[in-house]
Amino acid sequence: MSARTAQKRRAPRDGIPLDPVAEEALERMARVLARCGFAPAETARLFKHICVHLPPALGRHGAGSSTQSDDAAHVLTLWFEEPEYLKDGQPRPLSVRGAAPSIEALVRRIQPGPRIGAVMEYLLATRTLRRVGRRYVPRAHAVLHRGSPRSQSARSLRILLGLLRNVEHNARPRSAGPSWPEFTVDCPQYPVRLRPAFDIRTDKEVLAMTRQKDAEMRRAESRRRPGEPTVPLSVGIYVFEGGRARTK
Numbered sequence: 180m181s182a183r184t185a186q187k188r189r190a191p192r193d194g195i196p197l198d199p200v201a202e203e204a205l206e207r208m209a210r211v212l213a214r215c216g217f218a219p220a221e222t223a224r225l226f227k228h229i230c231v232h233l234p235p236a237l238g239r240h241g242a243g244s245s246t247q248s249d250d251a252a253h254v255l256t257l258w259f260e261e262p263e264y265l266k267d268g269q270p271r272p273l274s275v276r277g278a279a280p281s282i283e284a285l286v287r288r289i290q291p292g293p294r295i296g297a298v299m300e301y302l303l304a305t306r307t308l309r310r311v312g313r314r315y316v317p318r319a320h321a322v323l324h325r326g327s328p329r330s331q332s333a334r335s336l337r338i339l340l341g342l343l344r345n346v347e348h349n350a351r352p353r354s355a356g357p358s359w360p361e362f363t364v365d366c367p368q369y370p371v372r373l374r375p376a377f378d379i380r381t382d383k384e385v386l387a388m389t390r391q392k393d394a395e396m397r398r399a400e401s402r403r404r405p406g407e408p409t410v411p412l413s414v415g416i417y418v419f420e421g422g423r424a425r426t427k
Contacts (some may be wrong), residue, residue: 194238200340207343214350238332249337249411250293251301251322254285259320260397272314275299282315320390341413378418385416 197205212222258270264280265271276283276295283295302308307322308315324331349358369377392414403409 200336204340204343207347211346250289250298253289254298255317256393256397257285260394270317272311272316274314341415
């Protein structure tokens with residue numbers, strides 16, 4: 180990506196208009212707070228105050244929400260799962276364009292059909308791929324977002340929206356249908372000295388579980404019947420510190 184292209188994609192000084200993902204996240208967050216009993220007018224007043232005092236440079240890398248992270252992640256799923264894309268159980272180095280096996284052929288299998296240029300730009304910007312001669316091979320099973328502010332900010336918004344959808348779904352009466360899985364375990368006094376080791380173990384365990392779920396969902400997708408209804412489905416796991424909000 181050229182410097183000129185990067186400059187064009189930086190958010191303007193006053194920001195960019197809200198897109199549908201941002202609007203839905205705001206609407207759902209407002210309803211969550213209203214269900215807690217907080218006055219909507221007070222919520223709006225405080226939110227306006229917070230926005231006015233945000234650092235001007237905070238959104239300089241932002242470009243709104245994007246489905247590129249989902250498309251790129253699914254390309255990796257296919258790359259690691261499809262037999263013709265593996266050699267000795269490991270992903271084969273692929274050329275960008277051309278007939279299968281190629282990255283372009285993988286992208287064509289995703290509906291409604293992302294552009295190969297956009298997916299490659301995302302995979303390269305996040306350093307998810309490693310170049311081998313004229314071909315590319317994944318560095319890991321997952322898209323690597325840290326270090327890429329534009330992709331990380333877009334993905335963060337989509338994660339937030341996913342959590343809010345889960346919360347709102349489970350706020351419905353039981354008669355409306357079964358709950359969506361959402362579990363949290365808490366420890367009020369976890370030793371700081373043990374956090375690094377905890378994170379290393381959790382990363383390995385979560386990666387194993389997500390790879391299992393990814394493969395399970397991919398098998399179901401490949402076995403779907405012609406014309407049967409489908410729905411985008413995601414599974415997320417996260418860790419956070421601070422059981423209580425900071426006081427004023």
